[in-house]
Structure formats: C-alpha cells, structure tokens
Amino acid sequence: MRTSVIKLRGILLILVTVSLWGFAAQAGEYWISPSNSLSYLQNNTAPANQGTLESPYYGHFDQIISSIPSNSIIHLSPGVYWSRGDVGQTTNFGLRFKIGQKVRGSGIDTTVLRMTNDPNSSNFMAIIYTTNSSVEVSDLTAEYSTAPSASAISNGVGNGLSLFGSDSKIDRVKVTGLWGDWTGSASTSRESFGLLVGTNSTDKGGRIADCEVSGPFYGDYHSAILLAGEGAVRNNRVIFSEDAGPTGKGLTFAYANHVSIVGNYQYGGQSGVFSDTGSCTNVIAVGNQFRLTAFPIHLGIANSTQQWHDIYFVKNLIEADCDNSWMSSISASSNATITNIVIADNVTIPYRQSTNRTTALLIHQGTGGHVTGLRIFRNLWPTNTVHSLLYTYPITMNDNLDVEGIPHHVNPETDDNYNETNAVAAMPTVVYTLGGTWPPNNQLERVNQSVVVVTGGSGSGTLKLPVVRNSNDWQWWGRQITIINSSTNGTVTISASNTSLERIKKNDGTITSSMTLNATNPPARFVSGQDGTWHQL
Numbered sequence: 001m002r003t004s005v006i007k008l009r010g011i012l013l014i015l016v017t018v019s020l021w022g023f024a025a026q027a028g029e030y031w032i033s034p035s036n037s038l039s040y041l042q043n044n045t046a047p048a049n050q051g052t053l054e055s056p057y058y059g060h061f062d063q064i065i066s067s068i069p070s071n072s073i074i075h076l077s078p079g080v081y082w083s084r085g086d087v088g089q090t091t092n093f094g095l096r097f098k099i100g101q102k103v104r105g106s107g108i109d110t111t112v113l114r115m116t117n118d119p120n121s122s123n124f125m126a127i128i129y130t131t132n133s134s135v136e137v138s139d140l141t142a143e144y145s146t147a148p149s150a151s152a153i154s155n156g157v158g159n160g161l162s163l164f165g166s167d168s169k170i171d172r173v174k175v176t177g178l179w180g181d182w183t184g185s186a187s188t189s190r191e192s193f194g195l196l197v198g199t200n201s202t203d204k205g206g207r208i209a210d211c212e213v214s215g216p217f218y219g220d221y222h223s224a225i226l227l228a229g230e231g232a233v234r235n236n237r238v239i240f241s242e243d244a245g246p247t248g249k250g251l252t253f254a255y256a257n258h259v260s261i262v263g264n265y266q267y268g269g270q271s272g273v274f275s276d277t278g279s280c281t282n283v284i285a286v287g288n289q290f291r292l293t294a295f296p297i298h299l300g301i302a303n304s305t306q307q308w309h310d311i312y313f314v315k316n317l318i319e320a321d322c323d324n325s326w327m328s329s330i331s332a333s334s335n336a337t338i339t340n341i342v343i344a345d346n347v348t349i350p351y352r353q354s355t356n357r358t359t360a361l362l363i364h365q366g367t368g369g370h371v372t373g374l375r376i377f378r379n380l381w382p383t384n385t386v387h388s389l390l391y392t393y394p395i396t397m398n399d400n401l402d403v404e405g406i407p408h409h410v411n412p413e414t415d416d417n418y419n420e421t422n423a424v425a426a427m428p429t430v431v432y433t434l435g436g437t438w439p440p441n442n443q444l445e446r447v448n449q450s451v452v453v454v455t456g457g458s459g460s461g462t463l464k465l466p467v468v469r470n471s472n473d474w475q476w477w478g479r480q481i482t483i484i485n486s487s488t489n490g491t492v493t494i495s496a497s498n499t500s501l502e503r504i505k506k507n508d509g510t511i512t513s514s515m516t517l518n519a520t521n522p523p524a525r526f527v528s529g530q531d532g533t534w535h536q537l
Helices: 002-022 037-042 061-067 150-155
Strands: 029-032 073-076 081-082 102-104 111-115 122-131 136-144 157-163 169-176 192-197 207-208 212-214 222-234 238-241 250-264 265-268 271-275 283-288 287-292 296-303 307-314 317-321 328-332 337-344 345-353 361-365 369-378 384-389 429-433 451-454 460-464 482-484 491-495 504-505 512-519 524-528 533-536
Touching: 037 061, 037 081, 061 081, 111 122, 122 136, 136 157, 169 192, 192 207, 296 307, 296 337, 328 337, 328 369, 337 512, 361 369, 451 460, 482 491, 482 512
Parallel strands: 029 073, 073 102, 081 111, 102 136, 111 136, 122 157, 136 169, 157 192, 169 207, 169 212, 192 222, 207 222, 212 238, 222 250, 238 265, 250 271, 250 283, 265 287, 271 296, 283 307, 287 317, 296 328, 307 337, 317 345, 328 361, 337 369, 429 451, 451 482, 460 491, 504 533
Antiparallel strands: 482 524, 491 512, 524 533
C-alpha cells in the first residue's frame, strides 16, 4: 500500500512538471531569463521559450514585457536585463507595463535592470514609466549604463521608476545614475525623479518602501522619492553625494492626502521632507533621520489653490552641519494657507560642533499667506542656534500657538547696543529679589527664553522684558519669557524695554506699555510677535 502511494505521488509530480514545461499560464505568472540579454536587445531578437519556470522567456526584454498581459506576475531571475527603457518622443513611450502587472526581481544588486541610454540624448528618459494603475516593482536594481554628456544633462532628463497610476508600489528597489538640470527657474528646469508613485490627491494605496536612491548623480536637480495621493514612504535610504548639487531633495510629496513618511534615512542634499506642489492634508513625518541635510523640513507654498492642513513632524533626528547654513523652513504666501502644524519631540544635534550661529526653524508668512494653528513643543535644538524658533511677520497669534520646549540655552541676536564681553547665557530659572538689581549683569537680552522667579517680601520692583525691537528697526520674533511672582505679598511691574517702539498686548486684548503682577496672580507668560509686541499667553 505504501509503495502505491509513493508511485501515485510520483505520477502526480510528473504530470505537474509536464504541465509547467508545456504551457505558460494566461494572465498568471511568467518567468524571464537574462541570458544574452544585451545581444538580443541589440539584434532585436524575438522572445523565445514559453515563459514558464522551467522554460523562461529570453530575448529582447522590452518585447517580452510588452507581450505579457495585464494582471500578471513577472519573475526576473538573477542577472542583468538590458532595456531601452521609456524614452519620450518615441512611439512606445509608457506602453510596456500594463495595469496590474507585478515585476518581481531576485534582490537588490542580484537582479539588475540596466537601460542602454544614449549619452548624448536630449530626450526625457525613464527606466520604467507607466500611467497604468496597480503596477508593482520589487527586489531589483535599476540603473543607466552610461553617464550622460554635458549636452544631455542640459537638454534632457534621466528618471528612475515612475508609476503614476493609483495603487502602485515600489519595494526593495535601488536606483542610481539619475540626472537633471536646474536653470534657476522651475518652469525651464528638468527635475529628475528617482522613485515616483501617484499623480494626484485621489490616488490611493501608494507605497515606496525599503528602497535606496543613491549616486552617482549627474547635474543638479534631483528628487529622490515622491509620493502623491494617499500612501506610505517608509524605511528608505537616500544617499546624496557631493555631485548631487544643491537642489537634491530627498522625501518629497505632492497633492498629499494622508501620507506617512516613516523611518527613512537621508544623507546630504538640500531638502529632506519637501513639498511645494498641490493642496495637501494629513501628512505625518515621524522617526526619520537626516544627516547633513541643509533643510530637513522644507515646505513652501505660494498659490491660492494650496490650502494645507494637519501637517505633523514628530520624533525626527537631525544631525546638522553647523559650520554651514542649515535650517528647517515652513512658509506660505500669495493666499496659500497652512493650518494646524505640529512640530514636537524632534532632536537636532550638531554633526560638527561649531560656534557659528544659525536659525533652527523658520516659520514664514509672506504677503497674502496664512500660517495658523502652530504647536511647537519638546524639541531639542543645538546650543549655537540664534533662535530655536524664528517666526516672521505676521504669524497669527492665537490660542493654538504653543512654543513649549524652546530651550533656555538659546541666545538671541544682539547688535551694537549690547556688550557681549560679559554676557551670560540665560539659565532655566532667573531669580529676581524685589528691590534688587535687574537685569542680572545688565544683560537684559540674556534673560530671554527663561523663567523669572520673583522673590522677597512685600516690596515692589520693575522687570523690563527683553528687547524685541530697537531704533535700527531690528525685530525679533519668537522670544518667550515666563514671570512668576513668588514673593510674600509684593508687586512687580512688567514693562516693555523701549516704550516708544515696543508694547505689551495682554491676554484680554488691551494694549499697554506695562502691567502689574501681584503675588496672588497666576504666572505671566509672554511670546514676542510682530512690530515689537509682547503677547501675553
């Protein structure tokens, strides 16, 4: 009985083997071999074999892909596959990959899709380009075979994988050899995209995960990763080398509608999390690491159709090059709006120690723009930053503004009116005794970013707030100070430093040059805003 069972299983196994050898599944799974791929491409050799596991297709790779029907799984064995890619201005541009196709390699640097690009071509090029939906590519390296000439960089563009359809996914793919050109104007420049998924806010299910975009880069205009619509960008590596130029962007989004940017690593480049395109909502960037990236957060919108809201940056790590200009920047102008921004629990540390002063975060509202609903708290900034938060006129001051966690060690700008020789950095707590000397060491601006505790008996005293506007019309926004009257029964007068230029706006809306704080009053908390105004929160 056991013998017959073994024989029966053997017969079944033989039948299955014969079936796979003789017939390729229709709209099912197909296998392709890299055997002599380059010579077959050069000679336009027609596909051979049946596309099964035992008899995989070989021949002209682009013809093979074009012959496989929609909704198929395409397996690429280890080796190098040569392709002419997708070249603009040609008849087959964007037609090879069909709806629902899933291309599966055998691993990064194990399966290599290599494009035979003309180094002098001025065309738009992409290794894979399709507007069809539900296309997936995974487990391979995509690269160009030849470095572009200077003419090609100036007149053409070399992209990686561009899957514009909804529900498209790129997993475990490495892209190298991109080129693009920045002319100084976005309208005439040619932006190169490494990995791109989606095209508008209605696209869903997009994903770019566990991928790498790295050099060599050619030219100076590259966006390594871009996702549009709804989806996730997670666990990717973007490695910009020095030849990537100053316009390299890492983790970009456009027309975002619930996008998560999680656990990615970027080295170098101009911008980390970046967008300037479309109307975006519900974008969260959490747990990403940026090393020597000039603008780790870089959002700038300037169009009335761009009404953004609910943007979150949480628990990201930034290793800043403090010897050079670096800064996170969020701006809106020309009737564009950004509402409800949360920047929390991020850590920025110097990759290189430096005494150079720089701005850690700029929130800018240009002409006609609106930035409201800011919550910025529990962030750690480098000790050499001029301001941990610098927000410019006329950011809306309202109950949603939260500037908790601006560290005590931040030293604001000074000018010729102040002597820094004997300056002392502000401490977490500054104690003032009624009737004593104010400010400590006669360095009023150094009390910025502190809690001032008033002690003593039943006397009185005057505290002047740090300077936020001077006679040269220098203005400082984002300074904060909290004053606590812990005296027995004393009264302290809180005054603007220069009443001809500065004022206090109390939390009841009244404008004054000074106010009193009794021992029975709650702490008075202030943040500096526009036109030399201290706002009581």
